Amino acid sequence: MASELHNSRSYSSLAAPVAGPLVTARWCASRGWPVHPLAPGRKTPAGNCEDCRRPGHHHKGCGCPAAGRWCHGFHAATLDFARIEQWWGANPGFGVGISCGPAGLLVVDIDAHERQLPGRDRLLPGIAISDSIDLTGLANGFHTIGVLAALRGFTSPADDETTLRVRTPSGGLHVWYRAHSGHRWQCSTGSGVRALAWQVDVRAHGGYIVAPGTVTDAGVYEPVGPAREPAPLPDWLARELERTGHLPPAYVPAPRPVPPRARQAVLAAGGGHRGAGRVLAALLAEVAACAAVTEGAAFSEKLNRAAFTAGGLVAGGQLAAEEAEHALREAAEHARPGQERRYTAIIRSGLSAGRTRPLLPGGRA
Template sequence: MSSNRFLGAALAAAARGWSVFPLQPHSKIPAIKNWPQEATTDETRIKEFWPPKSRKNVGIATGPSGLHVIDLDTHHGLDGPAALYRLATQTGARATLLTYSVATPNNGRHLYYQVPDGLHLPNTAGLIAPGIDSRGHGGYVLAAGSQTGDGNYRVLTPRPPSELPPWLLRLLTPPQSHAPAANPGAPLSHPGAYLRAIVDAETRKVTAAVHGTRNTALFWAAFRLGRLVGGGELDQRLVHDGLAAAAAVHIGHYQFTARELERTITSGLTIGARRPRHLPTATNSR
């Protein structure tokens, strides 16, 4: 472990696969230009950023790190933690608040969530609720071990980040009138081998999911395949029916119903279609 707490914090974050860059001492301001491109997990580069006596804070570039961080504020009469807890309770998803978390000065919280490759969620301010911001593509947060004039950032829950839960994703991606709709008559109603392999992999994940992960697995499978539906690569009905068949094995177990199955698939397909994915022509052959 490094004797320099800031270098140690940077290396600890990088060991988790998170891209880091230096901030000015006791500050939230980047100490380098082009930090989105300069953020790194490379140990040699990190040691160059933080020489032995450096007091620079540690920034984590959330987008390159595959993270979306929920920032819960308690300033100016706001109570972000309580607001998020209420929302999670209303959706019956309090367990999804269990993820890697950092205590910020003034009793705030940062909740770290993993996002799938290719999902670029922007930063938000008050979109979920007053006192709740988030940092995603194009944003950054101060890593645990950093220090400002208000106090220290410290690890609160050291467990690995959970996957961003579907209910939070829905709140972070409100309906958009210009978003492309899923096309039930997309060109590839009979996908080629490459696309079949993608569909098969996703449906296997759904069938193999266990209680506690079942809804999340079904939602993210629908989301990923919904991106291909939105891009005109897959037929919506084919995808829907494949996911429904894969998830049907869970009906009747732990109160899982056909109605819940339908709602989860529809939600995942709809949100996924707003972020179309197009495959290279070379792989998109029948």
């Protein structure tokens, strides 16, 4: 894989020769991707030294990386070619890991394992899936990320031939993207509290990814398709990542009042006096407060929640559809002026989902 790593045109979607780990590590570092050793034959980091294995020892303040040791996994990742020569030259069996955050990478890790489906609310977090929808055949991450992409009207990352994709030994797929500058995207697992989709992990800040060409006891991490460099993270996928909480919490000042025209629309329907309407007004205030910061305020998530509530009020006969959309648009434009296309998609999706569960004075139907 040595020549292929340096010449993207020489790759094919079929099997390619595999470079030695040292060549792979150099290739990654030459692209500004900090590397660290993986245990021979495995996809996990090489073990710490004896001192670093002691209970309570933490990577912060540890002198091992500065002393040239690879302790603490991706925290020791380096671009230093001399250190790379030292580590992999003396340990040719090491695999290669890449620290995603410092590399400016976000990798969508799609799992191919068929498992029992979780509850419908966990398949696509934040998106309601009606009981009337037949889920027969939905079995893994390729399916859930495909459904999410189809709902948004875009190509699934699994089929994105514009970017580097790497087939894993287990049949999964790593889809590599260049992260937006200044965004500290966070890792997640497809079965965790924060998730993009069921059976779909996200590797970003605070995580690492196995380098293309790495050989483990289970097989090779093999590039597929024509692209050999990560493409920029698609805007639609960035919006979904923000909606599902993949940006770190940011300081957000106390909620500002709901913009006057938005509040007027809620009050016109009696929303300022009825319990459910008061909930909507509070949610609109959270959306409006996102104006204080440009990112990390969970704007998409908050707008989606407000739209879902508004949809329930509409279905319950407590708010006119036009008034609901008007109130949501006013709050969204206040928070993210000039992003009409983005917030319109969120509003329509949330309203549609909310209408499936009418919100009545006593609660959801």
